[in-house]
Amino acid sequence: MGQQRPTLETVARAADVSRQTVSNVLHAPHLVRPATRERVEAVIAQTGYRPVKAAQTLRTRRSHLIAMGIPNPGEGGGELLDRFLHALTEQAQQRGYRILLFTAGDDTAEIASYDSLLSEYDLDAFVLTSTHTADSRTAWLTRHRVPFVTFGRPWGGVARHSWVDVDGACGVTAATEHLIGAGHQRIAFLGWPEGSGAGDDRRAGWEQACQAAGLPVSGLSSQVEEGLAPGRQACAALLDSARPPTAFMCVSDSIALGAWTELTARGLVPGTDAAVIGFDDSAAAAVIGLTSLAQPVAAVAGACLDALQKLLASSGGRPRHDRLLLEPRLVLRSSA
Amino acid sequence: MGQQRPTLETVARAADVSRQTVSNVLHAPHLVRPATRERVEAVIAQTGYRPVKAAQTLRTRRSHLIAMGIPNPGEGGGELLDRFLHALTEQAQQRGYRILLFTAGDDTAEIASYDSLLSEYDLDAFVLTSTHTADSRTAWLTRHRVPFVTFGRPWGGVARHSWVDVDGACGVTAATEHLIGAGHQRIAFLGWPEGSGAGDDRRAGWEQACQAAGLPVSGLSSQVEEGLAPGRQACAALLDSARPPTAFMCVSDSIALGAWTELTARGLVPGTDAAVIGFDDSAAAAVIGLTSLAQPVAAVAGACLDALQKLLASSGGRPRHDRLLLEPRLVLRSSA
DNA sequence: ACGCTCAATTTGAACGCTCAAATTAGCCGC
């Protein structure tokens, strides 16, 4: 017969103390006399005792579980989100939390998920990604007093919650200034259609850098859908225009890859004949040598957890919300 | 004061029955008289009662939590694993399970994670991916009698556990036959260095198809590292050889992308001047029109959960293990 | 030597659920 898993009671008897003292050794050591503490700790080590989370959760209503929704593949997220998820998992682990996954379709479905998750798993908190204008999810969570943090600013709304985001405008400004420093006079911006918070933000960063340097922007700003093909077309159109640009600042790596493809197809060498910069520092960027802006996912994940722990600690009182804006890093490669 | 969350007791009193009857309505309805059942169900619906998982877990030792390790980014997995993770999350959700994430470095670290996860969260089971030869993880889990299933065959070892995998050989054979049907006489295979289970398996599929059709294989088989650049080089080398191939069957989309890049760089049109087929049906493949073998991730996820549920149901007795091999699907695009 | 305080430890109850065993109700045959 394999021996039963040790419980508080087991340990307590072996160390000749009460259950509660063992519990205190683990959670409130200052209440226990050093001599007793050491004795108990020895027994814990020897028996390999580990508390049963279910029992703790039942009693304390804290599960140390954080839920995160993952969007349908192809739709949102992609590589960046996966890196974020990984960083979040790793750092949560270090802090004694775990990440519980759930799938998120549209906002309505996601909210329905919150409901069942909350009632079934006593979740401590949520992490949301890909925030957008008029995000009904944040409203729901706030109303139900569920602690949460978003990776992404509450575009268009007022921030009544904690969030962490990457300062796209600032990053694009820095990248554009790098292009200006390299002597470029006509710098194009390949961005998404107006209306997406992050996209508009990044475009603003390009515009600001150009205007500050007295460079033109009119006729140099494209609005294209996400993806390689649209990026390629936009690049081609600009190259065929009366006064073609010499550099392409792109809102994403996919679009930058499109520009890169078009350039090489014309026999032009990216970085020599024309510059290209992307956004997100994807694996593909590294492979082909595309200069790109890297989002500090690990720092974002850490900041998200900081914010959550702050919220969880101050439960009850009116919590103060963190708003944190981190800067992306320009990763220089051959394309610019 | 917001009302307390309803418990079994609350519902029981409101429906004028005992706790246990309410519990039975939920878990063993056949034991309850229809009239009673309806009455209880009405109260449940009205109060919005939901069982507290922690209490159930404490009592039943079943958490309905399945853990899955995610490899360090860039290292293992990539896009395929993300799609699998998504499918797994979605289908687990439908069956009343949730996926708990943890990071996995090397096997030793992963095993350490198992230990703490098991003792802290009362996990029901594990899902492992990227199995390799001499996998110490499966041995550990078997020894500790933890239910688990692997996505990937136990390469080189004897299967003492449940697994689900995709029949790479069979898929590559089908793809190669497609090329043969299109009239190709010299079909190259760009594969990984010998020793990786999946890689060798896929190469064998190509060899078999060629030999069955009386086509040559010698001098047509390259062994290259994963990645676009190595694939491109290998393609170039073969094109420059005395008797260049007219088709490239590739072990992965990355390598196929390399071949595709080399072809276009030489002014050759993939699909017209030479054929290319990849493996995994990545997003990039869809974008550039690369024919590729798609792994049925959703089916794999479903099969993994089937296997796990079978294991969990038959706990105690000597469990029979499932071994399931699914066929990939050839997605035809312009490149072949 | 007495009560008083503070530190260290113990005790009983409770968290919400399900298991096993006990109870009650309904029905049949003789």
Add this chain to the structure above:
DNA sequence: GCGGCTAATTTGAGCGTTCAAATTGAGCGT
């Protein structure tokens, strides 16, 4: 109308933990 049977429901206990309150013990001033 009474033992015997099955179906439906209830009761009591316990899962392993932590909270709140109770208890013990030591130290100290008077």
